[in-house]
Amino acid sequence: MSFETTATIASFGGKLLKLAHQAKTVPCQMKLNLYLPPTASASSPAPVLFYLAGLTCTGDNGAEKGFLQHKAAEKGIAVVYPDTSPRGLGIDGEDESYDFGSGAGFYVDATKEPYKGKYNMYSYITRELPETLFSHFKELDGSRVSITGHSMGGHGALTLFLKNPGMYKSVSAFAPISNPTNCQWGQKAFGGYFGDGDKGKWSEHDTCELLKGFKGDVDVLVDVGTGDNFYKQGQLRPEELEKVAKEAGKSVKVRYQDGYDHSYFFISTFAGDHVEHAAKYLLK
């Protein structure tokens, strides 16, 4: 099934497309944004950066407030901004809380009813969405793809990268949920999507656990604001990420940005650095 383009918006010399398509891995229509830099064409396809957003977000938050497009236009990189969950499936309780269900898919394939077979954001982001995009948009180079994300989306970016060696050229994250098996957000989500009986499944989607067993080199950039209330509450656990990385001999650079909070003011301030980080690998 192909895409419907609901809007085309000029942005930094390129264009932002608002898209919708009927998905198969998740049983609903999915919306997203796609930024095409000015240089993208069928004869010169652009490498692609996926930006995974956080709790409560759609594909609009990053596209409208993340400020990635300025640097992406300069570097000739396309940016994909997917939604964060399926929508409107009529599951009991789906819309009740900001940190579970709608807007909170956590980039996993649920194995517990009533989300099983429906909340498959892992399959959607790693398989269906890229396959559909790259067959439809000849302006995109599907052989050069990187990933980044914020908070729940930072968790998504890091775990998808670590679970799929070779799929992404690079990874970075803004204030990621680095150790979801040991924080409230992650425990609620994994309990709801996997159940409490299968902690092995939880570990398969925890960046710290994945990093311990990762074969090969990494070069991960992470930014966290020291004024971030979710960091202060222990939802992000970047120190644990640094500890695991050090013990495993993996290059994970965590930059603690003085006074920044969890908002898109923080993301937009450092977005250029994250696009530069991706460009190092996408353009070499």
Ligand SMILES: N[C@@H](CCC(=O)N[C@@H](CSC=O)C(=O)NCC(=O)O)C(=O)O
């Ligand atoms: N509404 C909630 C807070 C939700 C929130 O801060 N969401 C963040 C992502 S948090 C981790 O995934 C976000 O990006 N929000 C959208 C935005 O545009 O800022 C509450 O009331 O605490």
